[in-house]
Amino acid sequence: MSETPVTAVPTIRVQEAGFDLAAETAALSAGRADVGGIASFIGLCRADDGLQALVLEHYPGMTERAIAGIAAQAAARWPLTGCTVIHRVGRILPGEGIVLVLAASRHRTAALEACAFLIDWLKTGAPFWKREEFAGGAERWVAARGEDEARARGWAERRG
Amino acid sequence: MKILYFAWLRQRTGTGEENLSPPPEVTDVGGLMRWLSARSPGHAQAFADPAQVRCAVNQDFCGPDHPVSSGDEVAFFPPVTGG
Numbered sequence: 367m368s369e370t371p372v373t374a375v376p377t378i379r380v381q382e383a384g385f386d387l388a389a390e391t392a393a394l395s396a397g398r399a400d401v402g403g404i405a406s407f408i409g410l411c412r413a414d415d416g417l418q419a420l421v422l423e424h425y426p427g428m429t430e431r432a433i434a435g436i437a438a439q440a441a442a443r444w445p446l447t448g449c450t451v452i453h454r455v456g457r458i459l460p461g462e463g464i465v466l467v468l469a470a471s472r473h474r475t476a477a478l479e480a481c482a483f484l485i486d487w488l489k490t491g492a493p494f495w496k497r498e499e500f501a502g503g504a505e506r507w508v509a510a511r512g513e514d515e516a517r518a519r520g521w522a523e524r525r526g
Numbered sequence: 527m528k529i530l531y532f533a534w535l536r537q538r539t540g541t542g543e544e545n546l547s548p549p550p551e552v553t554d555v556g557g558l559m560r561w562l563s564a565r566s567p568g569h570a571q572a573f574a575d576p577a578q579v580r581c582a583v584n585q586d587f588c589g590p591d592h593p594v595s596s597g598d599e600v601a602f603f604p605p606v607t608g609g
Contacts, residue, residue: 425582
């Protein structure tokens with residue numbers, strides 16, 4: 367079989383509702399037999415320091431556009447048969463999922479690398495902001511981490 | 527010009543969106559930030575540390591040297607923290 371990249375249409379959703387890993391994974395291989403591997407990443411809400419909830423804000427319109435741009439970069443770099451990015455907004459409780467990233471390809475390396483690329487860039491290249499709520503009403507905006515920025519920038523120097 | 531604020535910039539300015547007509551001498555994002563800072567104490571507080579403010583013009587990330595003009599949608603926000 368050839369290694370010709372398949373033009374994949376990414377699934378991108380920004381939503382308040384939770385997501386279903388099994389259903390989203392199944393959708394990437396439904397009705398086709400050319401998918402050899404699907405890599406996944408799920409970001410979860412931790413209860414650090416007594417956190418009671420995370421509240422995620424975003425920039426409607428730009429968010430979807432930014433994620434589509436990141437997905438297009440991944441598809442240009444790796445021969446993906448599909449990819450899925452679902453990012454929740456609104457109030458998220460400890461233990462709940464925040465973000466789901468799936469990357470599907472004929473082979474594992476492309477799927478795993480593209481999945482890592484997508485989450486690294488989602489952290490630094492899409493307009494979301496997290497606010498932490500604590501017991502007693504205290505709240506604070508999460509500060510950006512320099513290491514996240516460095517990881518995303520690092521993809522420019524690597525060759526996938 | 528449509529100005530949007532997100533996260534703590536929205537809280538400090540007290541608004542998520544305002545439609546404004548900056549004077550002609552405001553030609554870029556940096557100039558717009560300085561002009562907006564003078565609108566209220568909350569705006570001044572929001573823009574007090576420009577190194578902590580990021581910007582998008584017409585929904586594309588850009589730096590302080592990016593030009594702005596009357597029909598633009600200009601958004602100000604902290605460094606992003608999604609994922």
